[in-house]
Amino acid sequence: MPDKIEIRTITKKELSDFLVEKGEKKFRAKQIWEWIWKKTITNFEEMNNIPLKIRNFLNENYKFETIEEVSSQDSSDGTIKNAFRLHDGHVVEAVLIPSRSRTTVCVSSQVGCNLACRFCATGKLKMQRNLTAAEIFDQVAWANKLSMKIFDRKLTNIVYMGMGEPLLNYDNVLSSIERITSEESLAMSPYRITVSTSGITKNIKRLADDNVRFELAVSLHTASNTKRSELMPINETQDLGMLSDAITYFHQKTGKRITYEYLMLKGINDSIPDAIKLAKFCKIAPCKINLIEFNSIDSEYKKSDMEIMEKFANHLEGYNLIVNIRRSKGKDIDAACGQLANKTS
Numbered sequence: 001m002p003d004k005i006e007i008r009t010i011t012k013k014e015l016s017d018f019l020v021e022k023g024e025k026k027f028r029a030k031q032i033w034e035w036i037w038k039k040t041i042t043n044f045e046e047m048n049n050i051p052l053k054i055r056n057f058l059n060e061n062y063k064f065e066t067i068e069e070v071s072s073q074d075s076s077d078g079t080i081k082n083a084f085r086l087h088d089g090h091v092v093e094a095v096l097i098p099s100r101s102r103t104t105v106c107v108s109s110q111v112g113c114n115l116a117c118r119f120c121a122t123g124k125l126k127m128q129r130n131l132t133a134a135e136i137f138d139q140v141a142w143a144n145k146l147s148m149k150i151f152d153r154k155l156t157n158i159v160y161m162g163m164g165e166p167l168l169n170y171d172n173v174l175s176s177i178e179r180i181t182s183e184e185s186l187a188m189s190p191y192r193i194t195v196s197t198s199g200i201t202k203n204i205k206r207l208a209d210d211n212v213r214f215e216l217a218v219s220l221h222t223a224s225n226t227k228r229s230e231l232m233p234i235n236e237t238q239d240l241g242m243l244s245d246a247i248t249y250f251h252q253k254t255g256k257r258i259t260y261e262y263l264m265l266k267g268i269n270d271s272i273p274d275a276i277k278l279a280k281f282c283k284i285a286p287c288k289i290n291l292i293e294f295n296s297i298d299s300e301y302k303k304s305d306m307e308i309m310e311k312f313a314n315h316l317e318g319y320n321l322i323v324n325i326r327r328s329k330g331k332d333i334d335a336a337c338g339q340l341a342n343k344t345s
């Protein structure tokens with residue numbers, strides 16, 4: 001008997017053709033599709049308006065490769081971090097971050113990451129494999145259900161900033177977004193989705209050519225090539241010049257503003273000359289800068305003092321730049337930026 005196929009890798013037409021071949025009516029495909037993508041169930045038994053005979057056909061030919069919750073940690077600031085076991089035993093993490101008006105989920109796109117950014121816990125874990133679109137979708141579906149349960153509101157925002165470099169899992173990341181935004185699924189607005197990259201320049205250009213509607217964030221962290229190569233080895237092969245070309249191309253094609261993520265590291269990238277360099281870099285395209293409080297536990301780096309962060313922000317604002325200071329959330333459960341490292345696995 002041939003191997004069963006993960007049902008969430010097939011198209012609606014393929015599902016419909018399968019059912020017709022089995023002598024069933026086409027409208028069953030619509031019903032099943034709704035169970036899978038709108039109600040986000042992950043077994044055939046729960047499809048209670050589908051006759052048992054069809055559920056049995058499905059069971060014999062298809063399977064769900066779902067993610068399974070293995071642990072959950074609550075932070076004192078309301079952040080919830082979950083670890084999920086994948087069907088092959090690997091573990092990834094996702095974080096639900098509530099605020100007054102929003103519920104955001106930060107999802108993982110790879111098991112581990114090979115880019116080895118020096119401030120990042122995930123970068124210390126060797127990359128094992130890409131997540132499938134369904135495995136990424138499952139993290140969003142989990143967050144949506146949890147948000148409904150705890151806050152009585154749907155998930156509002158999604159950020160691809162968990163474990164892994166999303167643009168090195170390009171096809172699956174884009175196909176997960178296609179599902180999340182589809183009217184036949186969660187129907188979330190693409191403008192509420194942000195994909196964050198360490199600067200995979202070829203694929204930033206590819207996003208522009210694909211005319212994506214979601215938002216792009218770039219983990220910049222410094223506008224000095226020397227410092228960036230020290231912090232992020234990716235900069236050795238794709239430096240700020242290449243990054244700047246890719247961002248310019250992306251903005252010209254999509255008209256979109258870029259968000260820069262900038263972790264504030266004490267004595268490393270938080271001086272006024274650093275701010276001047278950053279302001280100069282930011283001239284390439286309309287942008288927003290998020291200055292992020294670093295969580296220094298278990299790291300060779302220290303976080304900048306709040307007073308320094310404010311001075312840095314004020315200096316940038318002097319160049320008419322939009323700047324936000326982001327306090328790190330979920331620090332007590334290792335769920336803050338750069339802290340996802342499967343310590344629970």
Ligand code: SF4
Binds near residue numbers: 122123162163198
């Ligand atoms: S910051 Fe992102 S790209 Fe860098 S090592 Fe961590 S997960 Fe990978």
